[in-house]
Amino acid sequence: MSWNTVIGLEVHSELNTKTKCFCGCKNEFGDKPNTNCCPVCTAMPGSLPVLNRDAVERAILMGLAVGCRINNYSVFERKNYFYPDLCKAYQISQLEYPLCVGGGLEIELEDGTKKFIRLDRIHLEEDAGKLIHSRNGTMIDYNRGGVPLIEIVSKPDMNSAEEAVAYLQKLRSTLLYVGVSDCKMQEGSIRFDVNISVNRDGEPLGTRTELKNLNSFRAVLRAIKYESARQIEELEAGRKVIQETRRWDDAKGKTYSMRTKEDSQDYRYFPDPDLIPLDVTEEYIESIRKKLPKLAPERKAEYQKMGLTEQDATLITSERAYADFFEAVLKYFNEPKFVCNWITAEVFKKLNALEEDDRKISVTPQDLAKMLELYKNGEINQAGARKIFDALWEGETDPVRLVETLGLKQLNDTGALKAVLEKIIADNPKAVAELKAGNEKTMAFFVGQAMRATQGKANPKLVNDLVRELIK
Ligand SMILES: [Zn+2]
Structure with a gap:
């Protein structure tokens, strides 16, 4: 009998509020260590937490975006554990009554199959400080301590590493659409924990392990594959899988035991006496629902109405940044299909060469619109358009000027092109015979020759027409 892998994911996502969850300190990544701290987030005796309304609102927004029920009554609890990144020796979180x-979320796999991944809950909590290990010892930065987080917990509905990654990509994309987190993996503003077990068909669920330290989609993919194979190997050898937390070592490509897994009772959760239960009225929820931005499915439908194929509409809405950029370009040059083709081919090619966190479109919508207009109107050809696009990406501006300075104006002069082609035709009787015999591939040869003779400026369509006319 074959093995099944069962995967559930816990995603921690920092909310991009101005201030922390329970005090007025700045919520800002990269500031000088321990400068965004106060008596509340450093747990000075007598200090009291005050809940940040904006954090609650962002958590609810995300909940609404993924179809959660928002609880009118939820409770903040203390999760007690002793570790230096936590000055209070407890974290304010939610257990029994989450928000x-x-x-x-519906995910789509590469082969086109769709699957619905259920969520268990989304709760609001605060982040811990950050430990920085160096040769001289360990240092602590409490700037992150008290930053609002949502923990998004899925049901164990995924059965392969690919499904888990598709889910994470969809979740990240949704967080970015809703605009509640910047989801920078390298800065730790989105972090993943994987729960994984294996069992055979018809058997009850196996003992699970939890994987930590997964900082990229690639790490998630590799770690799940490794851990699933490791568990199967243990069981097939007659050993047991131990319920534990394991650390992924990306360099070695292995997981290592960190500690036996705690159960929730180990944390002695109890309601925080400093914070009253959160009372969220239906009116309040509805007022937040009105702020929900247009999400991918709605935009996808709109784009299909503009004439995009389903596949193109899916690609261009896969990230909010792409959809926003697409719409911004259309404001200057309203040719949806033409614009979409360029973005999904040329812009994506540039972005895919970058790390996930660094994928920023470095061309302004105005400049791209102008360049595409020149291309569509035949002022420049595709090769010219690519050259201008490269220059824009490198920080140049003004496509009209670039056409001049780079000497890319397309040669549309019939007389001049005819002269060029007459010579090419005279020099290549064999190719002419092939074309006359109906070998259409030979046309590419003539276009290529014409491009060479004109330093890439010939209008390929015009070349095509003229060759046919001349060989008649
Ligand atoms: Zn503070």
Whole structure:
């Protein structure tokens, strides 16, 4: 009998509020260590937490975006553990009564199959400080301590590493659409924990392990494959899988035991006496629902109405940044299909060469619109358009000027092109015979020759027409 892999994911996502969750300190990455701290987030005796309304609102927004039920009554609890990154020796979190429950996301795999991944809950909590290990010892930065986080917990609905990654990509994309987190993996503003077990068909669920330290989609993919194979190997050898937390070592490509897994009772959760239960009225939820931005499915439908194929509409809405950029370009040059083709081919090619966190479109919508207009109107050809696009990406501006300075104006002069082609035709009787015999591939040869003779400026369509006319 074959093995099944069962995967559930916990995603921690920092909310991009101005201030921390329970005090007025700045929520800012990269500031000088321990400068965004106050008596509340450093747990000075007598200090009291005050809940940040904006954090609650962002958590609810995300809950609504993924179809959660928003609980009118939720409770902040203390999760007690002793570790230097936590000056209070407890983290304010939610256990029994979380803010959002249920909901889910539909994922699409590379082969086109779709699957609905259910969510268990989304709760609000605070982040811990950051430990920085160096040769001289360990240092602590409490700037991150108290930053609002949502923990998004899925049901164990995924059965392969590919499904888990598709889910994470969809979740990240949704967080970015809703605009509640910047989701920078390298800065730790989105972090993943994987729960994984294996079992055979018809058997109850196996003992699970939890994987930590997964900082990229690639790490998630590799870690799940490794850990699933490791568990199967243990069981097939007659050994047991131990319930534990394991650390992924990306360089070695292996997981290592960190500690046996705690159960929730180990944390002695209890309601925080400093914070009253959160009372969220239906009116309040509805007022937040009105702020929900247009998400991918709605935009996708709109784009299909503009004439994009489903595949193109899916690609261009896969990230909010792409969809926003697409719409911005259309404001200057309203040719949806033409614009979309350039973005999904040329812009994506540039972005895919970059790390996930660094994928920023470095061309302004105005400049791209102008360049595409020149291309569509035949002022420049595709090769010229690519050259201008490269220059724009490198920080140049003004495509009209670039056409001049780079000497890319397309040669549309019939007389001049005819002269060039007459010579090419005279020099290549064999190719002429092939074309006359109906070998259409030979046309590419003539276009290539014409491009060479004109330093890439010939209008390929015009070349095509003229060759046919001349060989008649
Ligand atoms: Zn503070």
